[in-house]
Amino acid sequence: MSKPLEGIKIIDFTHVQAGPACTQMLAWFGADVIKVERPGAGDVTRSQLRDIPGVDALYFTMLNSNKRSLTLDTKTPEGKEILTKLIKESDVLVENFGPGALDRMGFTWEHIRELNPGMIVASVKGFSDGHHYEDLKVYENVAQCAGGAASTTGFDDGPPTVSAAALGDSNTGMHLAIGILTALRARDVTGKGQKVAVSMQDSVLNLCRVKLRDQQRLDRVGYLEEYPQYPHGKFSDVVPRGGNAGGGGQPGWVLKCKGWETDPNAYIYFTIQGHAWAPICRAIGKEEWIDDPAYMTAQARQDKIFDIFGTIEEWLKDKTKFEAVDILRKFDIPCSPVLTMKELANDPSLRASGTIVEVDHKERGKYLTVGSPIKFSDMKVEVKGSPLLGEHTDEILEQLGYNSQQIAALHEQRVV
Numbered sequence: 001m002s003k004p005l006e007g008i009k010i011i012d013f014t015h016v017q018a019g020p021a022c023t024q025m026l027a028w029f030g031a032d033v034i035k036v037e038r039p040g041a042g043d044v045t046r047s048q049l050r051d052i053p054g055v056d057a058l059y060f061t062m063l064n065s066n067k068r069s070l071t072l073d074t075k076t077p078e079g080k081e082i083l084t085k086l087i088k089e090s091d092v093l094v095e096n097f098g099p100g101a102l103d104r105m106g107f108t109w110e111h112i113r114e115l116n117p118g119m120i121v122a123s124v125k126g127f128s129d130g131h132h133y134e135d136l137k138v139y140e141n142v143a144q145c146a147g148g149a150a151s152t153t154g155f156d157d158g159p160p161t162v163s164a165a166a167l168g169d170s171n172t173g174m175h176l177a178i179g180i181l182t183a184l185r186a187r188d189v190t191g192k193g194q195k196v197a198v199s200m201q202d203s204v205l206n207l208c209r210v211k212l213r214d215q216q217r218l219d220r221v222g223y224l225e226e227y228p229q230y231p232h233g234k235f236s237d238v239v240p241r242g243g244n245a246g247g248g249g250q251p252g253w254v255l256k257c258k259g260w261e262t263d264p265n266a267y268i269y270f271t272i273q274g275h276a277w278a279p280i281c282r283a284i285g286k287e288e289w290i291d292d293p294a295y296m297t298a299q300a301r302q303d304k305i306f307d308i309f310g311t312i313e314e315w316l317k318d319k320t321k322f323e324a325v326d327i328l329r330k331f332d333i334p335c336s337p338v339l340t341m342k343e344l345a346n347d348p349s350l351r352a353s354g355t356i357v358e359v360d361h362k363e364r365g366k367y368l369t370v371g372s373p374i375k376f377s378d379m380k381v382e383v384k385g386s387p388l389l390g391e392h393t394d395e396i397l398e399q400l401g402y403n404s405q406q407i408a409a410l411h412e413q414r415v416v
């Protein structure tokens with residue numbers, strides 16, 4: 001089956017997570033993604049957090065599947081010549097170097113545009129161009145702090161907290177992928193490439209937009225009724241950390257189930273949807289609450305919401321998180337067990353849908369990764385192993401017109 005992005009050639013100058021997550025997804029969808037890496041070293045994640053000595057780390061393999069690897073020292077004249085040839089025949093160049101690195105390499109946007117007017121140059125940076133922090137290098141948690149996620153995550157009596165979800169890295173990569181596809185569509189119409197820039201701060205903030213909503217509500221009315229600080233606690237003039245509160249129109253919380261004393265994940269997330277009040281009461285055996293004016297409206301429940309959660313926890317005491325959800329789902333109550341990575345890795349539904357896939361790697365053997373979270377009716381996404389460092393160097397140089405003697409000389413000089 002042909003893939004929609006077949007025929008799109010991408011120079012992948014990305015490293016660590018933000019950029020590689022973007023180009024990996026484009027590779028899954030059919031683009032020819034050529035990962036350009038420094039000879040001898042490669043992407044730093046190849047050797048970070050290794051679980052098997054001498055073998056590419058999972059950090060690398062899980063973010064670079066379906067790509068080809070070209071080693072190239074782009075700071076040498078010969079390396080620049082190879083990169084120039086590649087630029088002339090590629091569609092997209094993606095990079096997430098520190099600020100200014102591509103320019104210092106001699107490949108400014110103006111120069112790239114001269115070489116190939118159809119080229120799309122896509123960049124991830126910590127902060128956007130012109131921002132007063134634009135010179136900063138940024139990693140995941142730095143972005144979560146800069147984008148408003150950390151100040152609003154965690155509990156009121158604890159410090160700002162970062163999320164395990166890669167809001168700064170992979171999330172920014174997903175934004176960049178949308179930008180690249182949009183620029184490719186624009187190029188179909190105009191024939192012209194363009195620069196696409198996404199900052200990690202902006203991408204985090206985009207996912208925190210409900211917190212900006214809350215800041216404005218707080219400014220106006222002085223309290224936020226869906227936060228655990230309401231109505232008994234205090235609000236300052238900034239959006240507080242809301243713990244596990246629902247955050248939308250329906251209260252929710254993480255509730256203990258059978259075994260919580262020894263199992264740190266024996267919990268479910270329980271949501272009290274306004275119109276589902278009667279089924280909730282029926283499910284937990286509190287029918288008397290259905291028509292009780294002290295409980296029957298969301299407003300009436302607000303000041304005793306944690307007592308209600310306490311009553312639900314009483315009901316949960318003799319049920320595992322899975323048993324509880326199996327009962328609650330019959331009452332149409334939005335809920336989920338708190339799932340561990342181990343449970344997710346072995347979840348038969350995720351295996352069947354291709355969300356968790358087993359992939360073969362030349363040196364490590366089989367490993368698990370997260371496959372495409374996007375499902376298409378006309379395309380099955382096939383996740384292949386990540387390339388070894390420089391695995392496709394010779395093949396790519398041949399395609400650029402270099403003969404075997406020239407290639408041998410480039411190896412000799414450590415250009416590739």
Ligand code: CAO
Pocket residue numbers: 015016017018019036037038039072073074075096097098099100101102104105124125126136137138139140169
């Ligand atoms: N050949 C020759 N030189 C190369 C090369 C190649 N193939 N690939 C990279 N380099 C050089 C760069 O040109 C740069 O050189 P100069 O600084 O001398 O111009 C140098 O390697 C270092 O690049 P860097 O600044 O990107 O790397 P770093 O390890 O110091 O910083 C990071 C890493 C992630 C903090 C930085 O790249 C960054 O802020 N990126 C933007 C934000 C981002 O994407 N962060 C998310 C990373 S995922 O958590």
